[in-house]
Amino acid sequence: MVTHIQFGSIPLYAMPLQRHSGYASCTKCKIEGDYICNRICFIEIDTNNLRTDQDFRLKVQEGHHNGTSILENIPNIDMVKCFPLDYMHLVCLGVMKKLLVLWCYGKPSTKLSFHVISKISESLLNLSNHVPLEFNRRPRIKRWKATEFRQFLFYTGPITLKGRLSNERYINFLTLHISITILSCKKHFKDLTYSSDLLKYFVKTFKILYGSEHISHNVHNLLHLTDDVKILAPLDEFSAFPFENYLQSILKTLRKCDRPLAQIIKRHSERVAQNNIQSKSITSKYFPLYEFEHNTGPTLYLNMSVMSSQPNFEETVDSDFSSYTICSKCTNIK
Numbered sequence: 001m002v003t004h005i006q007f008g009s010i011p012l013y014a015m016p017l018q019r020h021s022g023y024a025s026c027t028k029c030k031i032e033g034d035y036i037c038n039r040i041c042f043i044e045i046d047t048n049n050l051r052t053d054q055d056f057r058l059k060v061q062e063g064h065h066n067g068t069s070i071l072e073n074i075p076n077i078d079m080v081k082c083f084p085l086d087y088m089h090l091v092c093l094g095v096m097k098k099l100l101v102l103w104c105y106g107k108p109s110t111k112l113s114f115h116v117i118s119k120i121s122e123s124l125l126n127l128s129n130h131v132p133l134e135f136n137r138r139p140r141i142k143r144w145k146a147t148e149f150r151q152f153l154f155y156t157g158p159i160t161l162k163g164r165l166s167n168e169r170y171i172n173f174l175t176l177h178i179s180i181t182i183l184s185c186k187k188h189f190k191d192l193t194y195s196s197d198l199l200k201y202f203v204k205t206f207k208i209l210y211g212s213e214h215i216s217h218n219v220h221n222l223l224h225l226t227d228d229v230k231i232l233a234p235l236d237e238f239s240a241f242p243f244e245n246y247l248q249s250i251l252k253t254l255r256k257c258d259r260p261l262a263q264i265i266k267r268h269s270e271r272v273a274q275n276n277i278q279s280k281s282i283t284s285k286y287f288p289l290y291e292f293e294h295n296t297g298p299t300l301y302l303n304m305s306v307m308s309s310q311p312n313f314e315e316t317v318d319s320d321f322s323s324y325t326i327c328s329k330c331t332n333i334k
Helices: 053-058 087-105 114-130 146-160 167-184 186-210 217-231 241-251 260-286 304-309
Strands: 034-036 039-041 289-294 312-317
Touching: 087 146, 087 167, 087 217, 114 146, 146 167, 146 241, 167 186, 167 217, 186 217
Parallel strands: none
Antiparallel strands: 034 039, 289 312
């Protein structure tokens, strides 16, 4: 049975659904968004009208579909539960980034003063000298990657924001921090219901503090994150972080922008050929090589049923590349 498929990695033609800017874009419930300030917003907190596998296949909500997915042909796959939300894009690059943008570049009602932003930046840079080696990146100011948003949410954010955000906004941030921490650690699974309540509280207070026009697709889907964890595992066990880390090795194989797929395949074939050469070199150094395979015998077996499956060789090559003929057509390797 299929456990889960990462939704963010599926191309549009394989899963022809409304994307995040659509009115019925939520993959977990049948809520329809409202058009507010030139964007689609999901201001309803009630998520009881959940989507099911049968509803998906019957296209009960027609606005959610742009066609029929080829993935429906996979046996024993649930088209809703087997496609979990990825918290790397949803939380780290979505909600956490949105909060930082609102604090630094938002409207006057949400934007922090230049003095406060400078103090937060200074605190982050001071912490960079105390970050252990387990973290891939040290705190910096610009061009954050997903791991840096994650680090800010889990570790540096609660420290650097304390006393610099208003009490209401700081508590709102802490509810996100605590709830995602619970969902990321298996030993806290007894508190999953509490995490779900915290995420609902976060979305409600987020709407009050920052406005309904900022309840985006990502903010809304926080309400469904706990359900995916209950079905599958902690967030890190089905996130896109491992795939994103491997992209760096793929990027190194590209030498120009033209025909990237052909370049990747060619570099891979070169790597395989090189590994085969090295493997043959190691084998020839420690073990004899057998050449001129044949199946005409004679080699005696106690079990004649396995005779045809055992290869015979005429010559052996030693580690110094000397060739020896032990006996014509009787050298056998098992």
